[in-house]
Amino acid sequence: MIPLSWYLLVAAALFSIGLYGVLARRNAVAILMGVELMLNAVNINLVAFWRYGRFPEQPVGLAWAVFVLTVAAAEAAVGLALIISIYRHRDSVVAEEMDTLKN
Amino acid sequence: MEFQVPTINILLIAPAAIVAGWGVLLMLIELFISDEAQEQWRQIVPGLALVGLALAFIQTVGLWGYDGGTFILADGHPMIVVDNFATFLNIIFLLTGALTIFISVDFLRRTGLERPEFYMLMLFSISGMMLMGMANDLILVFLALELLSIPLYIMSGLAWPRTDSEESAMKYFLLGAFSSGFLVYGIALTYGATGTTQLPGVMAGIANGGSLALAGAALLLVGFAFKVAAVPFHMWTPDVYQGAPTAVTAFMSVGAKVGGFAAMLRILIIALPGLGDVWAPALAVLSALTLIVGNVVALVQPNIKRMLAYSSIAHAGYILIAVASAPASPDGVSAALFYMFAYLFSNMGAFAVVIAIERKTNEGVMLDDYKGLAKRHLGLALAMAFFMLSLTGVPPTGGFSGKFFVFKAAIEANLIWLTIVGVITSAISGYYYLRVVYTMFMQDGDGEVAAPEALKWTVGFAVLVTAVLGFIPGPWFDIARQAALQGMQMVAGG
Numbered sequence: 001m002i003p004l005s006w007y008l009l010v011a012a013a014l015f016s017i018g019l020y021g022v023l024a025r026r027n028a029v030a031i032l033m034g035v036e037l038m039l040n041a042v043n044i045n046l047v048a049f050w051r052y053g054r055f056p057e058q059p060v061g062l063a064w065a066v067f068v069l070t071v072a073a074a075e076a077a078v079g080l081a082l083i084i085s086i087y088r089h090r091d092s093v094v095a096e097e098m099d100t101l102k103n
Numbered sequence: 104m105e106f107q108v109p110t111i112n113i114l115l116i117a118p119a120a121i122v123a124g125w126g127v128l129l130m131l132i133e134l135f136i137s138d139e140a141q142e143q144w145r146q147i148v149p150g151l152a153l154v155g156l157a158l159a160f161i162q163t164v165g166l167w168g169y170d171g172g173t174f175i176l177a178d179g180h181p182m183i184v185v186d187n188f189a190t191f192l193n194i195i196f197l198l199t200g201a202l203t204i205f206i207s208v209d210f211l212r213r214t215g216l217e218r219p220e221f222y223m224l225m226l227f228s229i230s231g232m233m234l235m236g237m238a239n240d241l242i243l244v245f246l247a248l249e250l251l252s253i254p255l256y257i258m259s260g261l262a263w264p265r266t267d268s269e270e271s272a273m274k275y276f277l278l279g280a281f282s283s284g285f286l287v288y289g290i291a292l293t294y295g296a297t298g299t300t301q302l303p304g305v306m307a308g309i310a311n312g313g314s315l316a317l318a319g320a321a322l323l324l325v326g327f328a329f330k331v332a333a334v335p336f337h338m339w340t341p342d343v344y345q346g347a348p349t350a351v352t353a354f355m356s357v358g359a360k361v362g363g364f365a366a367m368l369r370i371l372i373i374a375l376p377g378l379g380d381v382w383a384p385a386l387a388v389l390s391a392l393t394l395i396v397g398n399v400v401a402l403v404q405p406n407i408k409r410m411l412a413y414s415s416i417a418h419a420g421y422i423l424i425a426v427a428s429a430p431a432s433p434d435g436v437s438a439a440l441f442y443m444f445a446y447l448f449s450n451m452g453a454f455a456v457v458i459a460i461e462r463k464t465n466e467g468v469m470l471d472d473y474k475g476l477a478k479r480h481l482g483l484a485l486a487m488a489f490f491m492l493s494l495t496g497v498p499p500t501g502g503f504s505g506k507f508f509v510f511k512a513a514i515e516a517n518l519i520w521l522t523i524v525g526v527i528t529s530a531i532s533g534y535y536y537l538r539v540v541y542t543m544f545m546q547d548g549d550g551e552v553a554a555p556e557a558l559k560w561t562v563g564f565a566v567l568v569t570a571v572l573g574f575i576p577g578p579w580f581d582i583a584r585q586a587a588l589q590g591m592q593m594v595a596g597g
């Protein structure tokens with residue numbers, strides 16, 4: 001059986017890729033994709049921890065992964081709506097161009 | 104693998120359930136409102152939302168002194184805990200909601216933002232905040248945090264198609280989603296390290312969790328630091344507060360912050376006391392940074408909303424002092440609770456005055472617009488001066504009592520250096536708070552002031568409570584102490 005640490009490494013790598021995406025990408029949609037990658041990394045972790053955990057008879061990790069998916073979907077719905085609303089007025093979704101707010 | 108239905112006591116979850124259910128109900132009713140009746144509907148929605156909050160408030164107050172839980176799983180652990188800590192915080196959240204409604208009805212009408220969904224989204228957000236204080240399970244903490252945040256993202260963009268409001272919503276959304284990624288990753292690692300998501304179970308297992316548990320706790324702290332706007336995770340705060348409609352800013356400056364601290368306190372005290380010697384110093388450093396950056400940057404803000412944003416960052420720093428002293432001082436948690444209660448009224452009152460001065464959305468929010476306010480509307484100017492003194496921490500105000508208890512707890516916890524940082528930054532904060540007072544009383548200017556009855560009464564109520572907290576803080580602190588004690592007792596009892 002594949003050891004748990006492999007899954008954790010994959011999840012950590014995925015989380016880091018998502019993190020990089022959020023920090024380095026300029027397009028708001030791409031930033032949102034980075035966030036989704038981070039949440040998916042969490043899901044891998046949760047399912048792996050459940051499978052290798054002390055209480056595999058309690059499907060806590062599985063149930064939780066479903067919650068995370070649902071929340072991610074709700075977040076994406078709100079986020080994409082905001083992005084569309086901004087795109088209609090500015091013809092751009094580049095995060096750096098949203099700079100009207102400063103002192 | 105089998106699924107067991109948890110034991111549910113609906114009365115205990117009622118406060119949050121009423122608020123959330125009321126929001127759903129109002130949304131459903133709106134579907135059946137004809138176009139002709141829309142105008143009347145808009146008139147009565149704020150009142151209806153208040154009724155929902157009042158029902159929840161009655162239920163919440165009735166639960167004072169109760170100590171128990173519901174959604175009890177097969178192993179006997181409740182997912183939702185109702186104790187005085189949760190009840191105290193629920194009262195703060197419901198009051199925040201009610202005060203926000205009172206100050207925003209006329210403001211939203213005047214600025215053309217009279218959208219009934221504002222009130223419904225606010226109800227959803229409040230139910231999320233209430234669950235933050237009651238959550239005894241990391242899964243529920245995550246769900247509550249999202250329930251708190253997602254409506255706030257939408258509310259920040261309420262003034263669409265205004266660019267600043269949309270930009271504020273976008274920034275809040277991106278950084279909020281980013282931070283909840285950290286939080287949920289931290290929760291997942293904690294789950295991996297301890298094999299459970301229940302806070303008491305986490306406490307029992309965290310000692311053997313090793314580096315996985317440490318990493319999980321660190322990521323949890325980062326997630327919460329984003330939510331409560333602690334430096335260096337505060338970058339979103341000024342932009343979001345400035346761009347969002349002022350009623351929304353008022354709501355989230357109190358609600359979201361206290362909500363973040365609610366879950367943070369419960370997790371740190373109940374699930375992670377074993378790591379107290381790790382997180383307490385980390386929070387102390389975070390707190391010092393927050394105090395310095397928040398107070399110093401606020402000095403140069405010409406926009407009052409931006410100034411209050413940095414001020415709210417600074418106040419997160421004072422609450423963090425109390426949290427950092429919680430492991431070593433018996434009064435750390437109660438000082439944090441008292442501070443948040445006092446902050447609610449000072450800050451809400453200040454925002455009420457900002458709303459009265461604001462002419463259109465985000466116009467009339469510069470410091471210059473406060474020139475001569477004393478001549479235009481003496482009552483509001485005096486109230487604003489009082490709130491500014493309270494936020495500075497000058498006696499006899501609620502803000503002073505709050506700072507006094509926080510510093511006392513910090514000294515008990517032997518965090519002398521942090522107390523000194525807190526006192527010095529308080530003195531610095533006097534400059535930018537009192538500059539508002541100076542502008543109102545010593546300079547001349549003109550402009551309309553919109554102070555309808557509801558807003559005046561709210562300001563008066565906030566002044567009254569702030570004064571009472573300043574003159575006789577003792578009994579109130581005893582209440583906060585009762586609220587905190589049960590949280591601590593649960594640690595002792597496991």
